[in-house]
Amino acid sequence: MTKYSSELKLQVVQEYLSGRVSYSALCTKYSIPAxxxxxxxxxxxxxxxxxxxxxxHTKTVYSLEQKLAVVDYYQTSGAGVVSVAAHSGISSSQxxxxxxxxxxxxxxGLRPKPRGRRSTVKHKKTKQVKKLELSEKEAYQxxxxxLRGELYHTRMERDFLKKLGAVSKNNLPPKKRQ
Numbered sequence: 133m134t135k136y137s138s139e140l141k142l143q144v145v146q147e148y149l150s151g152r153v154s155y156s157a158l159c160t161k162y163s164i165p166a167x168x169x170x171x172x173x174x175x176x177x178x179x180x181x182x183x184x185x186x187x188x189h190t191k192t193v194y195s196l197e198q199k200l201a202v203v204d205y206y207q208t209s210g211a212g213v214v215s216v217a218a219h220s221g222i223s224s225s226q227x228x229x230x231x232x233x234x235x236x237x238x239x240x241g242l243r244p245k246p247r248g249r250r251s252t253v254k255h256k257k258t259k260q261v262k263k264l265e266l267s268e269k270e271a272y273q274x275x276x277x278x279l280r281g282e283l284y285h286t287r288m289e290r291d292f293l294k295k296l297g298a299v300s301k302n303n304l305p306p307k308k309r310q
Contacts, residue, residue, distance in 0.1 A: 141185040144170055145177045175218035199242040203234045207281040239274040
């Protein structure tokens with residue numbers, strides 16, 4: 133069960149978009165604990181329309197490619213979690229979860245898991261914990277995503293240092309002639 137009904141979400145977003153009420157005023161009016169929740173609803177409505185706020189009755193299963201695309205966009209765009217979630221049409225908590233899994237387990241952790249109840253047939257238990265092995269394609273995808281993230285951060289650092297050099301060059305006092 134969802135915490136907030138679709139009707140409440142629509143009402144709050146429409147009221148905010150009318151321009152008469154602030155996030156904090158809406159929080160107090162509807163007893164919503166944080167403005168972040170309303171901000172996420174508004175971002176989602178702006179990106180995908182008001183229909184996207186309605187509750188979906190089916191559980192969406194995302195493919196490995198979709199998950200990798202979201203993680204890649206998050207790492208390379210420099211956008212925040214809420215913006216990436218609104219861009220992708222998923223919740224911000226899902227984006228955070230996928231990024232965390234990708235950082236700890238890599239591409240193998242984002243593979244779709246088998247669903248349903250486990251078999252009652254007893255299998256031989258192995259004492260060794262098997263690590264998920266990556267296929268060659270997944271290993272390349274993981275390496276590409278990692279390198280894209282590093283490239284993005286390196287470019288940001290380079291640009292920062294360029295700006296810092298330009299600013300410090302302008303702030304130096306003029307040299308005296310002798």
